[in-house]
Amino acid sequence: TIEVKKQARIRDSYTWASLYVRVTTNTYDAAGTMRSRINGANGNQTITIPAATAGVFEDNVNSDNIVNNDLVNWLLNVPAGSGAIYISVLSSFLTAVGNVTIIEANTTVATQSFGLIQYSTVLGIFELAAAEVNTQLLLRQASTLSNLRAYCSINTLDGASTLRLRINGANGNQVLDIGAGTTGDFEDIVNTDAVVSGDRIAHCLTTGGTAGGLFITIAQMKSAASNRW
Incomplete structure (x- = not known):
């Protein structure tokens, strides 16, 4: 729940894209949102996970440009409600000029x-x-x-x-x-x-x-x- 504990530090310039989430089990009675975070602020990549819905969700439209020394992580935001969401896979692509x-x-x-x-x-x-x-x-x-x-x-x-x-x-x-x-x-x-x-x-x-x-x-x-x- 404390963001700074999960931030990765970037050491090159990348295009960060293709957010992918596989929800294995979802009994939560409200919709949730998974999104990219950059330096403690919301990025462009975002996925809405409908209430009580499992499956694969992707953002194939939005991307983020990140540079050396940026701190990045994911944010799962669910409003007050009941039930549980289990995410088995969370991935994205980092594309750079060099192989870093x-x-x-x-x-x-x-x-x-x-x-x-x-x-x-x-x-x-x-x-x-x-x-x-x-x-x-x-x-x-x-x-x-x-x-x-x-x-x-x-x-x-x-x-x-x-x-x-x-x-x-x-x-x-x-x-x-x-x-x-x-x-x-x-x-x-x-x-x-x-x-x-x-x-x-x-x-x-x-x-x-x-x-x-x-x-x-x-x-x-x-x-x-x-x-x-």
Whole structure:
């Protein structure tokens, strides 16, 4: 419900279009709206989901132009009523001149306790696991990865923490230092990592201290490759 926790930061210029929603179950007794958001304001893409109606809904008319440093996300707005809406697929297209892609993982519940080393996939759901092998993403093309970024919404740890990229079970160059008790937006704008087809990558979150916890809601990187993901 707090928008800043779910915003992705754009690191190129794109045309953002073709909003697509698959509603698997809908018992809600009022119509809802899904729309694009840019820097905390409504974008152009919008879909109306009729009351108690499941199925596929698309906006093939509207688009948004977004540029470097924009913060983007989706907004589902439903008025007061009863019932539930379950959305199984939400997608859109980013079209750019270059082959620059945002690789993103986000979550709703993943509070990390103190004094742990755990891993997460870089794409999809930011879900922490003790075994790195269970979180690694197998790459099928060469790319330069940069701009590792995370949003920390809760931090009650009494020690410093790090979020970093791992490549083939070893530390990559990109790393975020998260101070004890600090929250907000963290980004590595200095380091980059060159990866090739066959590499396996993951995030590694190391929490310090002897008390408290930390909650990361989104983690992302920029990928510059010869082909789009």
